[in-house]
Amino acid sequence: xxxxxxxxxxxxxxxxxxxxxxxxxxxxxxxxxxxxxxxxxxxxxxxxxxxxxxxxxxxxxxxxxxxxxxxxxxxxxxxxxxxxxxxxxxxxxxxxxxxxxxxxxxxxxxxxxxxxxxxxxxxxxxxxxxxxxxxxxxxxxxxxxxxxxxxxxxxxxxxxxxxxxxxxxxxxxxxxxxxxxxxxxxxxxxxxxxxxxxxxxxxxxxxxxxxxxxxxxxxxxxxxxxxxxxxxxxxxxxxxxxxxxxxxxxxxxxxxxxxxxxxxxxxxxxxxxxxxxxxxxxxxxxxxxxxxxxxxxxxxxxxxxxxxxxxxxxxxxxxxxxxxxxxxxxxxxxxxxxxxxxxxxxxxxxxxxxxxx
Numbered sequence: 001x002x003x004x005x006x007x008x009x010x011x012x013x014x015x016x017x018x019x020x021x022x023x024x025x026x027x028x029x030x031x032x033x034x035x036x037x038x039x040x041x042x043x044x045x046x047x048x049x050x051x052x053x054x055x056x057x058x059x060x061x062x063x064x065x066x067x068x069x070x071x072x073x074x075x076x077x078x079x080x081x082x083x084x085x086x087x088x089x090x091x092x093x094x095x096x097x098x099x100x101x102x103x104x105x106x107x108x109x110x111x112x113x114x115x116x117x118x119x120x121x122x123x124x125x126x127x128x129x130x131x132x133x134x135x136x137x138x139x140x141x142x143x144x145x146x147x148x149x150x151x152x153x154x155x156x157x158x159x160x161x162x163x164x165x166x167x168x169x170x171x172x173x174x175x176x177x178x179x180x181x182x183x184x185x186x187x188x189x190x191x192x193x194x195x196x197x198x199x200x201x202x203x204x205x206x207x208x209x210x211x212x213x214x215x216x217x218x219x220x221x222x223x224x225x226x227x228x229x230x231x232x233x234x235x236x237x238x239x240x241x242x243x244x245x246x247x248x249x250x251x252x253x254x255x256x257x258x259x260x261x262x263x264x265x266x267x268x269x270x271x272x273x274x275x276x277x278x279x280x281x282x283x284x285x286x287x288x289x290x291x292x293x294x295x296x297x298x299x300x301x302x303x304x305x306x307x308x309x310x311x312x313x314x315x316x317x318x319x320x321x322x323x324x325x326x327x328x329x330x331x332x333x334x335x336x337x338x339x340x341x342x343x344x345x346x347x348x349x350x351x352x353x354x355x356x357x
Contacts, residue, residue, distance in 0.1 A: 017354035033324030069108035154178030185233035228275030237276035
């Protein structure tokens with residue numbers, strides 16, 4: 001029945017998407033636009049080799065540079081930076097700084113086979129035994145939040161960018177859960193994350209301001225995952241396992257306050273690696289519908305719960321997406337897909353860019 005309904009959904013015709021990257025033997029994943037929409041990062045997952053490579057570059061010119069951890073840990077913002085493979089087999093989870101800083105943070109394997117955070121233009125920051133990852137750079141440029149297992153539990157830490165060489169500040173210490181999927185609001189300094197517990201399930205937590213006490217944003221049954229703030233910071237979108245099925249992810253929206261009441265706006269979606277993607281207007285979300293018969297189409301769905309609209313791209317087998325507004329004011333989508341409808345061979349996911357209305 002769901003497929004029959006989808007056949008009647010309106011189609012949103014766009015300009016022809018441009019294929020900007022492909023890697024032999026790898027599925028591309030996790031595209032992330034820079035804050036100004038000029039640069040794009042993506043990962044190449046070589047599953048058989050158990051290797052993940054990170055690339056950053058200009059999608060319009062189709063020029064990307066591989067980024068690898070520097071061979072030695074350096075905490076300076078101005079130290080040398082290596083772009084040759086030296087530190088291990090995984091580089092991923094890139095987070096961009098605000099435009100005025102022009103840097104990025106990512107997680108990479110160090111010489112010991114553990115994960116550290118690395119900064120473009122420098123080396124490892126806040127290095128410590130125990131895996132660090134999931135960094136998120138605050139939109140005002142002052143803070144870098146990340147998750148660390150250095151105490152044996154996944155806790156949230158903050159790095160003061162003005163004193164990046166100093167030890168990070170620990171802001172959570174819940175021994176019953178691990179904190180994952182950090183996300184900042186664009187305004188107001190709010191920080192959200194998922195509290196992962198093997199006994200009570202996964203819930204979304206919100207830190208209204210850095211000196212506040214975290215509040216529980218969701219208390220639903222099942223699991224909630226990957227929070228993402230609306231452009232004005234008033235709403236939080238997230239995924240949750242279906243109320244009637246643990247094998248299905250649905251898309252929800254709630255207010256960014258303690259008495260929030262989540263609303264399901266779309267059923268059966270493919271979770272995005274960086275969380276639900278907001279249209280720059282703030283009145284809609286862009287997501288991948290979990291529908292094999294339609295080859296997992298990309299759709300836009302109003303936050304008020306209106307019907308979704310299929311984004312007609314001419315590509316199939318869609319995966320991770322990201323949406324950004326360029327300097328020209330136009331919204332652009334970066335996404336991965338197995339190929340075009342007309343392709344006779346669809347072996348690995350490639351990276352595409354298109355314009356949204």
